[in-house]
Amino acid sequence: MTTTTTTTVTLADLTRMLRESAGEEEGVDLDGDVIDTPFMELGYDSLALLQVIGEIQREYGIEIPDDAVVDAETPGALLALINSGGATAA
Template structure:
């Protein structure tokens, strides 16, 4: 399990691996507060992304956490919160 915080670069890499990118969407831009649906990612893409995050970081992401995290900033926060808990346990 990686010891560094989960970053936008990590999320972008995993999103691209899991679901690619919709034409015209620049994930390298200012997307932290853009909703996933506006970025072209629907629930199935986010579920696959969540599964990949779980495997890579050794955490469990509840489906509700994924659906409640509407933006990259929110999902990054959830992942980092879970990583903090798992490191102190």
């Protein structure tokens, strides 16, 4: 059985994990106002998202639905999905 998680992942957490697991595109400033910038514009393809979502799941012990890779097009959307309980405790 699963329970709703109370985990809160911040934008700073997300950008740190993006850097660690998928690197940072030249010319992109992840510390800037990127909350609504599409991942594609930040230089991250679906595989990079798969990689970072894997890291989030491991670090926070949560499960994020596979569809997040395609459904969450921006950091804001991904964080909303994780923090609103769309993710479940693993």
